[in-house]
Amino acid sequence: ATNGYTTIAKTTDQWFIANPDGSGDGEGSWTVTMRSQDPVTQPFTDTIDILPYNGDGRGTEYAGTYAVSSVDAPAGSTVYYTVAPVASLSDDPGADSNGEAGTTQGNTVGWSTTPVPNPTAIRVIGGELTPGATTAFTVNITTDGANPGDAWVNRAQGIAGHTELVMRTSEPLTMGTKY
Numbered sequence: 001a002t003n004g005y006t007t008i009a010k011t012t013d014q015w016f017i018a019n020p021d022g023s024g025d026g027e028g029s030w031t032v033t034m035r036s037q038d039p040v041t042q043p044f045t046d047t048i049d050i051l052p053y054n055g056d057g058r059g060t061e062y063a064g065t066y067a068v069s070s071v072d073a074p075a076g077s078t079v080y081y082t083v084a085p086v087a088s089l090s091d092d093p094g095a096d097s098n099g100e101a102g103t104t105q106g107n108t109v110g111w112s113t114t115p116v117p118n119p120t121a122i123r124v125i126g127g128e129l130t131p132g133a134t135t136a137f138t139v140n141i142t143t144d145g146a147n148p149g150d151a152w153v154n155r156a157q158g159i160a161g162h163t164e165l166v167m168r169t170s171e172p173l174t175m176g177t178k179y
Contacts, residue, residue, distance in 0.1 A: 004038030006129070006163040008047070010156055016176035017143060024064055024146035028173045032156050033136040036129045042161030044102040045126040045135055046093035051119060052152035053086060059153045059172055064145025066152065067117040073137040077126040081119040084109040089121050091157040098123070101159040129160050141173075148177040 010032050017026035034045055051068070052060040071079045082089070088109055090097055099107035102125060111123055124137045141152070151172040 002040050004036070004040065004131070004163065006038055006042070006160040007035045008156065008158050009033050010154065010170040012171050012173045013138065016174050017146070019146075019148065019176040024143060024150075024175060026143050026146070026175065027069070027140065028143070028152070029138050029140045030154065030170070030173055031136050031138045033134055034129065034158060034160055035134045036131055036160065038160075038162055039131050040162050041131065042129040042163065045129050045158060045160045046101050046123070047137070047156055047158035048091045048093055048098065048121055048123045049139060049154050049156040050086065050089055050091050050121045052154050053120070056153070058155060059151055062143070062150035062152060062175070063147045064143060066141045066143045066146070068119055068122070068139060069142045070140045071122055071124070071137060072140065073124050074126060074135055077124055077137065078113060079137070080104055080111040080113055080123040080125070081116050082110045082112070082121050082123070083116060083119055084121070086120050091121070091155055093123070093157070093159045102161070143175065146175040148175055150175040
């Protein structure tokens with residue numbers, strides 16, 4: 001009676017970043033959503049999103065730069081940022097380097113609530129997730145000098161108190177062409 005599961009998914013909020021003047025400067029976003037199919041209320045959600053970087057092996061390839069302009073998270077959630085080197089990061093919220101699932105206490109990678117434009121990863125710790133409910137957060141980015149066809153692919157993993165969930169693939173966010 002207490003068995004269930006939680007799903008996690010990442011979707012881009014638009015297939016292409018608008019690039020009407022061909023400058024490669026634009027705005028895009030993706031949303032990470034967790035859905036509980038667990039009969040037990042989960043006391044927290046904790047998701048780490050390792051952000052795209054050239055050479056990440058996930059299909060990311062872009063010219064120019066991009067910055068995280070904001071993270072939209074549900075009320076009661078806390079958004080954390082780190083600029084730790086990617087090699088030192090784990091997307092498992094329960095990994096020792098991240099502290100413990102549901103808290104950043106004891107972490108060794110510098111999780112901070114102070115927003116930075118170029119984090120290497122984002123962590124969102126949220127409140128209860130009731131049976132059948134969903135929770136989601138959105139990462140908004142701005143690009144500078146990207147080329148048509150450039151792609152940004154993140155990697156996210158989360159724990160939802162009573163269940164663990166993993167997402168290792170995601171839909172790419174792609175720079176559009178001049179039109």
